[in-house]
Amino acid sequence: EYRKICSEPQHIAINECALRPDICGGGKCIDTDDGYECECNPGYVKRDGKCExxxxxxxxxxxxxxxxxxxxxxxxxxxxxxxxxGEGRYCS
Known part of the structure; x- marks a missing residue:
C-alpha cells in the first residue's frame, strides 16, 4: 500500500537583485514576483533585459x-x- 507523504510544491521567492547586485549593469534592479526588472540609468539602454x-x-x-x-x-x-x-555635441 502506498500513501502520499509529499506536500504540494511550493513557490519559493528568490531575490535575484540581492543574489547578484550587478545583474542590471548600469541600472537599478527591481525584484518582482516572477524574477526581476532592470531600470536603466541615464546614458544606458535596456538590451536583452540588462542595461548597456x-x-x-x-x-x-x-x-x-x-x-x-x-x-x-x-x-x-x-x-x-x-x-x-551645444551640450558637448560640437567644438566651436
Missing part, C-alpha cells in the same frame, strides 16, 4: 573634436582654440 552603455560617440557627437565614450556618458576633447558647445 550607450556609445554616444557613435551618434556623431563632438563634431570638430574627439569623442571619448565613458560609462553612462561621454567627453568631448576640442582642438586648441576651440571650446565644447
Amino acid at each position: 552603455d550607450v556609445d554616444e560617440c557613435q551618434e556623431a557627437y563632438c563634431q570638430g573634436g574627439t569623442c571619448q565614450n565613458l560609462p553612462g556618458s561621454f567627453m568631448c576633447h576640442c582642438p586648441p582654440g576651440f571650446v565644447v558647445s
